[in-house]
Structure formats: structure tokens, C-alpha cells
Amino acid sequence: MIVKLKDVIKRYQGELLALDYFDFEVQKGEVVGLLGPNGAGKTTAINAIVGLHDVDSGEVEIFGKRQNGSNLEVRRRIGLVTQDVTVYEHLSAYENLLFFGKLYGLRGETLKRRVDEVAELIGLKNRLHEAPKKYSGGMKRRLNIGCALLHQPELIIMDEPTVGIDPQSRNYILEFVKELAKSQDTAIIYTSHYIEEVQAISDRVYIIDQGHIIAKGTVEELIDKIKGDQRITIDVQSPNEEALDEIADLADVKEARLDANTYHVVAHAGAPVLDALLAKLAPLRIMNVQNHQANLEDVFLTLTGKTLRDGGAR
């Protein structure tokens, strides 16, 4: 076992409950997604694992040892990719990589070789001697990740590593995270509030909200939990709240919400609800109707009554 958290409780200022009997495990070589909205407790969990914060109670074990925050040997085996880009803007990418490599004990030829390898991996080899202040957001993010990979950690923790970057850079990062886990047998904890990312790369997923683990398992297992439901979206030209109330009151409708011009409806499996929905919404001029495949967003919605991104619920 690489990481094990058991019944962990963490409060801020003695009151705000950030982690509430939090249980979490990571095995060697697996990519574990930690999915939850902003403020759910993902970064707090990471800080507890890395040893940046003490916890109020519970057990935090890493590499089979109790995490007390002061064990430098344990720190040497972890690579932390911070949520914010933390590279020195006025030093070149090469100098940044050298610095973080040295910080983790690499020296001489080994350091140079690793800088070359990592530069290749993150796709910055041709612009290695430029300062990151000249980079795009995506390139900075890649350098930010590269700085955590130099020492070949056994556990890489990526805290929202793709926030604020273009889709092309995001895909690049996701591909090399998958490659990294496959080729080096590295355990990866990947936190995000982007469902599609977590769904694409994780062997297992923990869904977290308000400090609680609300579900865990493989993506398939989690989607199986809500498989019985029908998920229907209907776009209309002139939406209104009264229609939403009427839909919510229909027999077999479990949930209904309105998001701009789109009604999202969750109904019991097999229930003949579509005709009733179309009848209710026809006066609003229906533009499009979809029955879609369940994903982790639906799992989160079903379990919490909230959407991951905006916390809106009904």
C-alpha cells in the first residue's frame, strides 16, 4: 500500500470540517482520481498525505509509515504538482528543472540525464532555455509537472494540474499521465473537478463532497450504481420555472433542473415519462431531445443533488 488514510478528521480554525472520517487508499501503479467540486476537501486530503498539514484525528500512512510531516526520506519519494504554477518565472525552464532536481538530491550526470528525459516527456526540449514567463499557460503547466517528475517519485500527486489551459495542452498532459503510470509503475493521485479527465485516466475514483467520500470504485462500478435511471435533456426556446415545477411533479421523475435553455430530467428506468415530458414542454417550443449515457457527473448529481461545477441543485 502506497497511501492509506483511515477515519481522518481535519478542521480549520477548529470549526470548519474539511475532512470528515475520510478513508482513502492508493496501491502501487494505479491512478486514483479524487473528484469533487471546489472546496470539497481535495487539497486538504493531499496536504494530509504529503504532510503539509496535521490532521485532528485518524491515521495517515504513506509507504507503510505514519506521516508526521518531518520524514525527509518519505518526502523524497513523493512528487507534488501544485494547483498553482510554482516555477521561477525569470529563470529558464532548464534552470527550474535543475533546481528542483537538486532539491530532491539529484547531482551530476544523473541530474543532466533526468532533465533531458523530463524535458522530452513534457514536450519542452526545444524551448528549454527560455524563461517560463514567455511560455503559454499550457507550457507552464507542463513545466510545473516536469519539476515534480525529475526524481522519479514512487507517488505523484497532481492537484488540479490542468486548470486554466487549452484543450490541446490538457490532452497532452492526460496522455503523458497515462503513459507515466503505465511505463514506470508509479502511483498517481489526480484531483480535478473536470469529470472527463478523471473518467479518462483513473483506475479508481473517489468522489468527495464537503469532506466526505460519497462514493468510490472504478468508473464502471460508479456508473453502475445509477444505471437504472433515465437521463433526458430537452432544449427549449422559451424556458420557465413553472414548467420545471410541473415536470418535477410528474410520476417517475426523480430529479429535474433547468440550466439556461435546457431541462435536465432523471427518471426511473423504463418509466414511460418521455411522452409526458414532451407534452409539458411542447408550448415552450422544443428544439432538441437527448437520452444520454450516464457519467461521473450523473453519479455526483444523483448522490449529492448538486452539479460538480456550480453546485446548483434541485
Next chain:
Amino acid sequence: MLRFYFLRVIKDYLGHIILLGLPTLLIFINMQIQMNVDPDVDKGGAALYVGFVFILMFQAFGAAYTFEGIEQDFFTPFKDRLRAAPVRPVWFLITNMVYGMLISFLQLLVVLTFVVLMYDATISNWGVVVAVLFMGVMFTHTFASLLIVLLKKANKAQTFITLYAIGGTMIAGMFFPLPENALTEFLSRYSSPITWQWISIEGFMANDYSDAFLGLSLLLAAFAIVMVLFVRLSKRVVA
């Protein structure tokens, strides 16, 4: 790691031009004015006086290196990345301070060399004088580090240290003469660590050891107090 910090500091070219070039430029301009007003002015003595004033003032400005480094490493998201590394955080604090001090020390050497070579200034007991100034650099950078630990923002610390540097030299009568009375006499000797350095330097250069050691003792006491406070307060930062 030490070499990296040197690299980080040395790459701030604009900062170096300001810290190393500006005092010498200001001394040059000041001396041109003085020599135009009075062609018989004692160039060496005048240049040395102006040089000391700028050294005392700019050592506080040089402290910006220290607190900007500490701010970045301990009060921005860098904090988590560095604290996650297998290095005791106190080393980041120490290296920031040491390199800030080295830059200020280099600055005072540049200024003294400039006034000696350019204006034939003579510095009696120069070794001790440089040592007192270095003690002042250590005090100022420790004081700056204490400020950033307390205020957590480099711009706030910068405002405070600027007021200290300009205010300290002004009320000591170093920029322009103050009316002669007991209060201004007291302020010019005892108002701040800037004046304590000043009376110590003047004392050593004039072989007046009572003043020399009085200023040095006050400076050492201030350094000890600031260091104790800094060590206590910085524990929560590096914990």
C-alpha cells in the same frame, strides 16, 4: 541549493543596476554639485560622507532582496512545493537572508571603492569601519526578515523599510542640516540603528573609541533583540 539562490538573485539585473549603480551615480552627481559650488571642497572627505549616507540608506533598500525571496518562498503557493521537498524549510529562510546580506555587503564595498578611487577618500581604520557596516547590514536584513514574517506582504514591508531608511537618515540630519538644539543632537546620535552605525563609524575613523563602541554596542543589542524576535516568530513560518 545555495548556488541556485545566488542564481536567482543575480538574475535580477535591474535590481543590481539600481542597488550597485544608483548610489555611485548619486554620489557622482552630488560631488559635481559640491565642487561647482565650492571648488576648494575637501573632495575625499565630502565624497566619503555622502558615500556613508547612501550606504546606510541603500542597505535598507537592499533588504528588498531578502523579503521578496522570503515572501515568494513562504507566503505564496511556492510554500507547499518547497515544504513538500526533502529539505528543512529553515534553509530556504537562511539562504534568502544570507544572499540578501551578501548583495548589500557587495554594495557597500562598491561604494567605498568608488569614493576611494574616484575622489581619493581616506578611510581610517577601514577594516573596522567595513565590519561595523556589515554588522549594520546584518541588522537591517534581519529586521527586514522580521517585517516580512509579521506583515506577510513584501510591498507592505517595502513601505515600512523605505520609511525607516529615508526617515532614519533625515531625522539624523544626514541629508540637510537640522536646527542645533538638544533634541536634534539627541536624534542625530541615538534615533535609530542608522545613527548608531554612523556614530560608531565616525568614532573608529577619529579614534574616538567611546563613541565607536557606544554605537557598536547599541547596534549589537538591537541586532540581538531583532534576531531573538525573528527566530521566535519565524518558527510558525517554517513549521
